Amino acid sequence: MHDLLLGLADAFTLTNLLYIAxxxxxxxxxxxxxxxxxxxxxxxxxxxxxxxxxVTAIGLLVGINKGGTLGGAVSAILMNTPGSPEATxxxxxxxxxxxxxxxxxxxxxxxxxxVTGDALSDLVLFLVAxxxxxxxxxxxxxxxxxxxxxxxxxxxxxxxxSVLKGLIAAALGVLLSLVxxxxxxxxxxxxxxxxxxxxxxxxxxxxxxxxALGEIFRQAIYHQRGSLHRLPDxxxxxxxxxxxxxxxxxxxxxxxxxxTGIGTLIGAIPGLGSTAAAFLGYxxxxxSAKNPENFGKGDIRGVAATEAANxxxxxxxxxxxxxxxxxxxxAAALILGAFVIHGITPGPQLFTDQARLVYAIFGAMVIxxxxxxxxxxxxxxxxxxxxxxxxxxxxxxxxxLCVTGIIVASNLFSAWLLIGFAALGFLMRxxxxxxxxxxxxxxxxxxxxxxxxxSVLLADGNIGYLLDRPIACAxxxxxxxxxxxxxxxxxxxxKRLAV
Amino acid sequence: MLSxxxxxxxxxxxxxxxxxxxxxxxxxxxxxxxDWPNKPLNLLVGFSPGGGADTLARLVARExxxxxxQPVIVRNIAGGGGIVMATSLKFAAADxxxxxxxxxxxxxxxxxxxxxxxxxxxFDYLTTISQLQNALVASGNAPxxxxxxxxxxxxQHGLNYGSVSPxxxxxxxxxxxxxxxxxxIIPMRGGxxxxxxxxxxxxxxxxxxxxxxxxxxxGKIRVIASLNDERLRTSPQQPAITELGxxxxxxxxxxxxxxxxxxxxxxxxxxxxxxxxxxxxxVAQLAEQRMGFPNIVMSPEQLTEFIxxxxxxxxxxxxxxxx
Numbered sequence: 001m002h003d004l005l006l007g008l009a010d011a012f013t014l015t016n017l018l019y020i021a022x023x024x025x026x027x028x029x030x031x032x033x034x035x036x037x038x039x040x041x042x043x044x045x046x047x048x049x050x051x052x053x054x055v056t057a058i059g060l061l062v063g064i065n066k067g068g069t070l071g072g073a074v075s076a077i078l079m080n081t082p083g084s085p086e087a088t089x090x091x092x093x094x095x096x097x098x099x100x101x102x103x104x105x106x107x108x109x110x111x112x113x114x115v116t117g118d119a120l121s122d123l124v125l126f127l128v129a130x131x132x133x134x135x136x137x138x139x140x141x142x143x144x145x146x147x148x149x150x151x152x153x154x155x156x157x158x159x160x161x162s163v164l165k166g167l168i169a170a171a172l173g174v175l176l177s178l179v180x181x182x183x184x185x186x187x188x189x190x191x192x193x194x195x196x197x198x199x200x201x202x203x204x205x206x207x208x209x210x211x212a213l214g215e216i217f218r219q220a221i222y223h224q225r226g227s228l229h230r231l232p233d234x235x236x237x238x239x240x241x242x243x244x245x246x247x248x249x250x251x252x253x254x255x256x257x258x259x260t261g262i263g264t265l266i267g268a269i270p271g272l273g274s275t276a277a278a279f280l281g282y283x284x285x286x287x288s289a290k291n292p293e294n295f296g297k298g299d300i301r302g303v304a305a306t307e308a309a310n311x312x313x314x315x316x317x318x319x320x321x322x323x324x325x326x327x328x329x330x331a332a333a334l335i336l337g338a339f340v341i342h343g344i345t346p347g348p349q350l351f352t353d354q355a356r357l358v359y360a361i362f363g364a365m366v367i368x369x370x371x372x373x374x375x376x377x378x379x380x381x382x383x384x385x386x387x388x389x390x391x392x393x394x395x396x397x398x399x400x401l402c403v404t405g406i407i408v409a410s411n412l413f414s415a416w417l418l419i420g421f422a423a424l425g426f427l428m429r430x431x432x433x434x435x436x437x438x439x440x441x442x443x444x445x446x447x448x449x450x451x452x453x454x455s456v457l458l459a460d461g462n463i464g465y466l467l468d469r470p471i472a473c474a475x476x477x478x479x480x481x482x483x484x485x486x487x488x489x490x491x492x493x494x495k496r497l498a499v
Numbered sequence: 500m501l502s503x504x505x506x507x508x509x510x511x512x513x514x515x516x517x518x519x520x521x522x523x524x525x526x527x528x529x530x531x532x533x534d535w536p537n538k539p540l541n542l543l544v545g546f547s548p549g550g551g552a553d554t555l556a557r558l559v560a561r562e563x564x565x566x567x568x569q570p571v572i573v574r575n576i577a578g579g580g581g582i583v584m585a586t587s588l589k590f591a592a593a594d595x596x597x598x599x600x601x602x603x604x605x606x607x608x609x610x611x612x613x614x615x616x617x618x619x620x621x622f623d624y625l626t627t628i629s630q631l632q633n634a635l636v637a638s639g640n641a642p643x644x645x646x647x648x649x650x651x652x653x654x655q656h657g658l659n660y661g662s663v664s665p666x667x668x669x670x671x672x673x674x675x676x677x678x679x680x681x682x683x684i685i686p687m688r689g690g691x692x693x694x695x696x697x698x699x700x701x702x703x704x705x706x707x708x709x710x711x712x713x714x715x716x717x718g719k720i721r722v723i724a725s726l727n728d729e730r731l732r733t734s735p736q737q738p739a740i741t742e743l744g745x746x747x748x749x750x751x752x753x754x755x756x757x758x759x760x761x762x763x764x765x766x767x768x769x770x771x772x773x774x775x776x777x778x779x780x781x782v783a784q785l786a787e788q789r790m791g792f793p794n795i796v797m798s799p800e801q802l803t804e805f806i807x808x809x810x811x812x813x814x815x816x817x818x819x820x821x822x
Contacts, residue, residue, distance in 0.1 A: 140701035184686040186579040186613045186665050195590055198583040325691045340554045345713045454685050
């Protein structure tokens with residue numbers, strides 16, 4: 001208790017408040033610009049934190065991270081160009097809402113859901129970090145492989161018109177994720193002798209290319225042909241359509257809570273990350289809705305489900321980070337670096353050795369969430385105004401940001417990759433291949449591969465290894481049940497069509 | 500007449516011009532040496548961002564900036580225990596503006612155990628930052644607590660071993676062959692994953708480059724043997740692999756290398772600046788106190804000799820084990 005009060009006192013100082021507020025603003029703005037992203041802001045900020053006290057330093061980085069999850073929704077909603085894979089599902093309903101003239105309402109929904117998901121997930125972190133960490137440690141290779149399998153099935157089942165095309169896209173994603181170095185033998189795979197490819201295709205190049213730049217190509221080409229479209233009016237002049245009030249919040253609250261649960265759980269398991277959480281949150285909301293056909297056409301619940309889920313990851317990601325020292329994603333890895341710089345060794349002993357510091361970090365997270373809530377009230381309206389600019393001005397700026405962003409974050413070679421993947425993203429949109437399953441395949445592919453290979457080696461040809469692991473068995477069973485239900489539903493849909 | 504004059508004039512100037520150009524070229528290349536560095540340097544780090552090794556490299560980079568008065572841009576090129584970084588480094592210009600940081604095994608051992616596009620002699624070696632604390636470790640709950648018990652247990656049940664690179668794999672292949680144990684080698688991505696897999700009971704033993712030291716105090720991890728040539732500072736009770744009848748240990752360092760053929764003057768200045776940066780109090784403190792790695796800083800000559808002799812050992816071992 002003493003440590004708790006001391007820690008909170010450490011957190012609530014004016015310096016910390018200023019730095020965390022600055023972090024949240026930076027995160028929101030960087031992430032709102034497509035192709036830049038909060039990750040780059042964190043990368044740039046880490047060296048500056050050398051000079052700050054540990055709590056201030058981590059507060060600043062956590063602030064950027066938190067602001068980033070909200071900012072990421074902005075370009076997804078306004079321009080259909082998610083800046084990072086985790087905001088992809090936000091476009092499904094966010095962009096249709098924009099086109100209906102409800103951009104501001106979509107942004108406010110994202111704001112409310114994001115902050116709620118984040119706050120609840122923080123609460124879970126504060127209360128049960130230690131016990132949840134023990135669960136995470138029980139997750140061995142086989143368990144992880146089974147969890148990824150479930151994620152593949154759920155996302156695969158969510159995807160629309162043609163299951164075959166969805167599978168082809170997913171397989172392409174997995175195939176491209178194999179480029180680089182074999183995890184076991186360190187031999188080169190599919191790298192064609194290009195040194196830059198030895199480390200694999202950069203996730204930023206693939207993600208921004210397929211998700212953001214591919215969409216911009218499509219918009220630019222249609223724009224020129226004149227068949228599409230002025231960017232929809234933000235509806236700033238039409239408050240009735242864009243009102244987001246208490247009633248709306250009550251309407252989406254069940255969706256938010258469910259997605260928060262999903263996001264928190266996924267964040268607590270190291271490695272899965274916010275992209276998987278976002279898609280799973282969206283899929284689950286769509287599945288449990290009474291009128292799932294509204295999803296994808298501008299349903300407010302679609303935005304809420306995605307944003308709550310991907311933001312909930314941010315808080316609970318700190319569970320494996322603090323208690324096991326395992327970063328759940330790249331942003332968390334950079335924050336882990338800041339811990340090491342400041343002489344903090346995350347791990348099981350952190351909670352007992354440095355309780356005061358842990359509580360101070362929790363305090364900083366609370367401040368970050370409050371800042372996100374407060375600033376969002378103003379910045380969302382500001383961002384919505386971007387839409388009033390003509391498309392001819394916006395698109396070139398976005399392309400410029402994407403290309404320069406990738407050169408800063410990675411290298412010139414990645415910029416060429418980016419162009420290539422933008423072309424791929426454009427083709428996939430034209431030919432109606434799901435870029436969602438593609439991205440999920442690409443993001444989760446390496447993890448699935450490594451865990452399956454580890455499991456096979458550990459099992460050593462003995463089926464008892466599988467049967468001894470109830471958690472893994474449960475997840476594999478769940479995947480099978482999901483496949484069975486999906487195929488039954490498709491068979492029924494097929495019958496209906498035939499009639 | 501006039502035009503003929505100018506033509507003549509031009510022609511007579513031509514050799515002069517050429518000489519002048521040659522001189523200038525000579526001067527400017529000499530200048531390139533003397534006013535190095537006149538643009539930012541690139542430091543390629545063979546580890547993913549966020550870990551201890553990356554942090555060490557970034558601290559050295561910061562000190563190097565103040566030594567040289569030019570920004571040092573850190574770029575993480577993780578993968579394959581440093582081989583991805585070393586491959587990129589090989590193809591970089593040897594102009595003193597690109598240097599690489601990895602563990603020595605990327606340079607002296609990897610070329611002999613994995614098919615690579617570079618070998619040990621493609622680089623110049625500058626200096627070390629700290630010594631690794633390589634150890635064979637097990638969970639605090641493992642059913643064995645020393646080497647002999649581990650061997651006995653392994654003969655009965657076999658052992659699952661977590662490995663991060665082809666080098667760390669080779670060591671245990673040797674142990675397996677010699678002791679007649681079945682050792683299953685499980686590829687892992689990094690130190691923290693290994694620690695958690697041990698504590699979570701998913702594997703039996705593993706290689707650690709020093710990260711285990713944070714887990715010794717509360718008994719979550721125990722050291723079975725030192726894989727350095729000598730016993731480890733933090734586990735003086737446990738024998739070194741060389742005491743257990745094995746010919747060589749795997750003493751290693753975090754170190755800096757550049758592509759071969761850098762101008763001598765730049766080589767001298769860069770290595771002097773790197774040595775000062777690696778010995779600076781902030782780097783020493785991070786290495787010694789926070790990470791538990793002795794801050795041993797070698798001269799280029801010492802390091803080069805160390806790497807070349809280790810490479811010779813690996814080459815011989817590889818030749819012996821080849822069928």
